[in-house]
Amino acid sequence: MRETKLTAHDFVLPLFVSEKIDKQRPIASMPGVFHLSVKEIVDEAQRAQDLGLQAVLLFGVPEHKDEQASGAYAENGIVQKALRAIKAKCPDLVTITDVCLCEYMSHGHCGVARIDGDHFHILNDETVELLVKTALSHAAAGADMVAPSDMMDGRVGAIREALDAGGFDQTGIMSYAAKFASAFYGPFREAAENPPQFGDRRSYQMDYANADEALREVALDIDEGADIVMVKPALPYIDILWRVRERYGKPTAVYHVSGEFAMVKVAAAKGIVDERAAVLEIMTALKRAGADIIVTYWARELVKWLRE
Numbered sequence: 197m198r199e200t201k202l203t204a205h206d207f208v209l210p211l212f213v214s215e216k217i218d219k220q221r222p223i224a225s226m227p228g229v230f231h232l233s234v235k236e237i238v239d240e241a242q243r244a245q246d247l248g249l250q251a252v253l254l255f256g257v258p259e260h261k262d263e264q265a266s267g268a269y270a271e272n273g274i275v276q277k278a279l280r281a282i283k284a285k286c287p288d289l290v291t292i293t294d295v296c297l298c299e300y301m302s303h304g305h306c307g308v309a310r311i312d313g314d315h316f317h318i319l320n321d322e323t324v325e326l327l328v329k330t331a332l333s334h335a336a337a338g339a340d341m342v343a344p345s346d347m348m349d350g351r352v353g354a355i356r357e358a359l360d361a362g363g364f365d366q367t368g369i370m371s372y373a374a375k376f377a378s379a380f381y382g383p384f385r386e387a388a389e390n391p392p393q394f395g396d397r398r399s400y401q402m403d404y405a406n407a408d409e410a411l412r413e414v415a416l417d418i419d420e421g422a423d424i425v426m427v428k429p430a431l432p433y434i435d436i437l438w439r440v441r442e443r444y445g446k447p448t449a450v451y452h453v454s455g456e457f458a459m460v461k462v463a464a465a466k467g468i469v470d471e472r473a474a475v476l477e478i479m480t481a482l483k484r485a486g487a488d489i490i491v492t493y494w495a496r497e498l499v500k501w502l503r504e
């Protein structure tokens with residue numbers, strides 16, 4: 197009689213590849229999550245596939261950062277190298293790449309910044325140009341799907357047009373359509389080494405008080421050609437997830453983010469909750485609320501638990 201059943205195909209595993217290391221390095225605020233070298237991420241991708249997972253989401257940590265985020269679209273950038281290596285070993289594993297500039301920008305913002313005295317602006321259209329270059333270089337390196345996470349206006353349409361013109365009409369777009377400025381991203385900033393050096397991201401991420409605006413953002417991304425729309429974070433936005441899935445009926449993803457992950461990990465380590473029971477309940481709730489795809493740091497464990 198159970199209405200909602202989790203399967204291995206519900207989950208996408210985020211992986212972090214770093215240009216700065218030869219050996220994996222733990223991310224302190226995210227127990228069990230590591231920065232990996234290119235060689236290690238290939239092995240990790242293979243293990244994920246062998247476990248029964250279908251897809252990974254790649255984030256890169258470059259050696260150098262600059263004001264134009266040039267590492268994001270370098271032919272030999274860290275994500276591009278990782279993609280080619282993973283695709284050589286696991287051609288059937290779906291590779292999704294994070295498309296953003298913050299990991300590659302010296303100031304840590306998701307876009308090109310202009311500073312006027314005490315104020316700064318993120319320049320939307322200049323940023324979109326660089327995002328397009330990044331998406332194209334990922335597609336050329338073998339990405340099956342690109343996932344713009346920056347929240348600039350018009351980027352999904354610009355990326356779709358450039359991919360089609362570049363011969364990558366089969367490369368999909370998973371857009372972070374409703375991404376809220378959230379307190380739950382804290383540990384990820386350590387993972388991606390991208391804390392903003394000044395200001396915050398509220399000028400381009402959404403106010404967590406706004407639900408109708410989220411639906412408008414999602415509608416725009418669908419119009420511009422997004423194949424999958426994403427809501428991020430997950431549990432505090434489960435109402436948004438439900439409304440997006442109900443209203444648009446599009447494949448809908450949700451990102452269970454680092455802070456949500458870390459809270460359960462800390463509570464479990466203190467014996468306050470049972471990790472496995474809590475995670476299965478959370479993931480079932482997300483799927484019940486309409487998620488077709490759940491990006492989660494527990495993807496590997498979930499597959500094992502579902503088998504038992």
Ligand SMILES: [Zn+2]
Nearest residue numbers: 296297298306
């Ligand atoms: Zn970003």
